[in-house]
Amino acid sequence: MLIPFLVNGCSFKDIDKRSFVTSIGIDKSELSGKKFKVILKISLSKGDPATIGADFTLLSFDANSISEALRRMKSMTDKELFYGHTKTILIGEKVAIGDIRPLLDYFVRRPEIHKTAYLSVATPSAYQVLQYKPKEERVAGSYLFSMFEESSSDSPFVKALTLFDAYRRETETGINIAMPVIEVQNNKILVDTIALFSKKRMETKLNPKESALFRLLTVGIKDGITNIKTKDGTYAINISKGNASFKIKEDKNHMLSAFFLIKLNAIVEEKMDNQNNLSDDQIKKIQDETEKKIKKEVNVLLDNIQKTKLDPIGLGLKFNSKNFYHRNWDNFYPNLKFKVNVACKINGAGIVE
Template identity: 30%
Template sequence: MKKIVKKSCFVCIFLLLLILSGCGFKDIDKRIFVVSIGIDTASNSQKKYDISLKFVIPGTKNEPDDFLIVSEKANSISEAVRMIKTKVDKEIDFGHAKVILFGQDLLREKLPVEINYWFARRRDIQQIAWVGVGKPSALDVLKVKPKSEQLPSNALFLALGKDGSETPYIIPPFYYDFKKRLTEKGLDPMLPIIQAKESLFTINTMALTNKKKMKTILTSEETKFLNYMLNKEGKSVLKVNKGKDMIIIETQKVKTKYNIITPPGKQPYIHVKLKVKGRIEEAIKAVHNEKLTHYEKESEKMLNKRMKKFLEKVQKEGVDPIGFGMRYRSRHFNSNDWEEWQHIYPTLKFKVQSNVQIEDTGLIE
């Protein structure tokens, strides 16, 4: 009886082995790794997109790592990847792709929704990849090789990940956040603009989009105010002018709160409160402790005015990167809350109240 059972087990195992297919595993030396991806509008072609993949080429003991950029024009990223496979000798691996760039001209026309779905469906695309806008094109940014960069695209990783420089002018969204903003009512996408300049790149402005295309570009100062509203980075500087006097405050902590007020029968408004703590980093002349209150009041007036102007610009463009609409919907539980918000948002007023505390004059006495 035991022999019959054993023989039956062996027969079953043999049959299972016959129907199982190979797992398709390839050794690491037979793979070529993508570190960043660029999507541009295809020029002088009937195709829609120009897809660029930046591959890392491992160096030897005496040679540094290098990179290879391969581009292909196609109507979809799936088609482009299949064609790029015919141009390289190894299996393409997206497991290390940490930056996805859209060309500025592409976003001016429309957001490539079908490409975003491709990124979401690919299990080997990291959902923690950063997303940005390449200027003048995504390919131009991929070609930049800063002298300080030791690994291909590592300079972008450090800048967007803030493992390197810390600045209020960079607000790097992850892909999962970008994807959520494409579909979430009351919250619109925002993307940092990465501008290629010879052997370096500059990141100090933001592109704001609705669900269809790019609507406006924020200046460096407006990007900083967006950072304040999102409570992303508290370290920055505020320049305050009063006649011939000028001081620059190094902010060490910035905290922002807001409430959406809809009083019955009255004008709805958003009450924004900013609390800033810092010290004087630069001044035309010496600033003593007894004058700190004066400069704090002037700083508050300046901040109230500029923040209100920034919020009104965003409102005028009909975009909502801060998520006012999502906040409103979360506090109004009815079937037409979204329609109500669409009616309210264009007519909202902004009331900004800031509190600036200068804790140190920066002088050595």
């Protein structure tokens, strides 16, 4: 009879006594003696506590640690701050150029925050990005989440990064962090660039063209676009599907080369300076020019990334997976040679015939 009284119950709190945090932002504090400005984006219910709309409020606090700021913000609301619906974590650009390792370590250790939350560099600041309210947003914070969710966005520029992947790239040898940059520009949200990190901080950014090529080399692209010029005219080529694979080989002189194979399926989407129907020979010329252009651009991108001594693609990870003699990848990477092959197949003339 006494056994039921000895069983512990679960800790339960009604939904109307919780504040749902959908996004977290970390900016550099402008207050003297404070390190961070932590921002919480909280979704507001509409009458019915179970109904969540697009209305939100922002809470912020300046402190020397994230945990201190979150504890102090508990006193700013009459409800419990609930982080189970946090889908995005924004790191202000001024914070990103500093040491981000403590941030990643904190969020990975915090059990309430899902490891699948998306990370992004926010410019000019996380606060300005979080306070932006898109008209098409139905649930507060869902717009940012949809920007990175693969099933929602087919953008050829966005390379999503989850919390667990960022922590893996920060702690694993042979690979570096590549984080999307989200920017408020002309009262609109723009995500078309990627920031490259060392093990400690943001080092450089890729422009939109380089970001699209980087996505092609890593996770592949859908619905990409490039302009091709031949002696017959200029054409807009829609890359309906593109992906890449690579392997590392060592020659007799112990020199390493990275071989990339890029496969593209495309259509001629637009003829920009003539209206003549395309012949098979013309389509073949467009295919050849597309292969030459992508090969040249990829080689330039790989060379530029190599000069930064960063490895966001994971070439070192591939090398270490077959490195039975425990050789140091850093000694080989500066002299690594890149060999790129592109196979493009244009399936038709698209909408122009």
